[in-house]
Amino acid sequence: MTEQQAGVPEGEQEMMRLYILFGILFRVVMVDLGKVRVVPLKLSYQAVYDWLFPEISRWAERQHHQLRRLLRQQGCVVVSYQRQGHVYVVHYRQRGYLREAIYSIEILRAECQELVGQWIAHYQRGEKTP
């Protein structure tokens, strides 16, 4: 069995991890927008929320779909993903092999936070979103 057949190349695993992260992020941001809207505050920041949250979500969704295309080009398709207690279990088919990735929820949350931080840093520098 050759190395390519036997193991998943590191790039693909990293791509899969990012694909999962962006997939979670674009959904979570919209859920958070719904929650932020109902918090009573002294002033209204509706305009900020309505721009910022969907903007991050759209960016994450774009990245998510882009990664899905790239993965598909390399023969990787996600079969299922499910939260099981404190872990997030992803099954994906990679060139005929069914593989499994088990991510810790807490670490995924931290990584999503990092991505939001990256987006904000790029925005503050006036650059195009990463």
Add this chain to the structure above:
Amino acid sequence: MANANKRIVFLVDMQSFYASIEKAANPQLRNQPIVVAGDPERRSGVVLAACPIAKSYGVVTAEALWQAQQKCRNLVVVRPRMEMYIRISMQITQIFESFTDKVEPYSIDEQFLDVTGSVHLFGDVLQMAAQIRQRVWMETGINCRVGIGENKVLAKMACDNFAKKQEQGVFWLKREELADTLWKLPIEKLFGVGSRMKRHFHRMGVYQIRQLADMAPNVLMRRFGVNGEVLWRTARGLDDSPVSLNTYDTQKGIGHHMTLPRDYHTGAEIKVVLLELCEEVCRRARSKELMGSVLSVGCRGADLDALNGFGRQMKLEEQTNDVMTLYEAACCLFDRHWQKTPVRSIGVTLSKLVPDNVLQLNLFTDNHKRRSLAHAMDDIRTRYGQDAILRAASLLGAGQAKERARKIGGHYK
């Protein structure tokens, strides 16, 4: 390709396990020197794990927090979260189980894998080790090192002595190459040789593992008993123990030990802790449906030196898992051997275990009623938490039960 008769065993060790988890869960800490340490306010602040950056300042595991802070002024101290560490350890076991069905957790951050039957599915041995490291890194953010050998002791020594010290984090310790690898190391690098054993060997003129391997096993057996033969076999890379989840099934004893937050000076104070330890030991014995007939009590002073304390055992009149019976015997041992010196660490162990499906009836005490009461208390604790029901003595200043209910193994949950 490995010899068909040889097994292939991996020992996977997580680098700075607790600290790595904290760094993965909190990206702001990633470039900072961090330690996971106990509670500094209660003087129980010892370093449980230090990240590689902190280690580069000279911080070492198990030293006092104040000493670590003196070595590294900008040290970030993180409180332990034992529940999370246990969860991640189980997640890593789950990852390993997708490589082989023979996975044996050796400690919270070390696991043995017998990959003899599955290595061909993942390329060769080194490719498989690399894939394991890659998956653990991608899915948990922890860097792990893999020691490879044809048995568990070789895998363990490959990891501790070589894989941890190399950039690639993988080392295969082959038995036919021991003369050029393991045998060149000093005797204390042998698995099973601690500081005391090292002193014994130095007194015998044994400084290198090679010297031990060249000795006759009879000489070692005469001096150290069965442990001498085990050490000789370890030096020769011989170990037949299987990688199995059932390794720890045959339990020989149930023990609990507590390092106290301060020195306890009076017998009354120490006996409160003794009662709590007996309670804990008996609760565990009952949960495993066991009872024991030999009780051991150990105490140490503030410097935790064995010379400033005692460790004694006694045979009980009958097998028991009843708290008060055990406590009375523990008090008896304690009163007999305590030298009135301050106590900082105390432990109770129940051994010679047998199933508790028989009950010795007694004319003077209602053992059946005592057992029912104990089971009722166990049920309450299982359902509502460890501190849902406490003995009144535990509410005294000396009591530790309430505080320990918030902890796992003496560290915060």
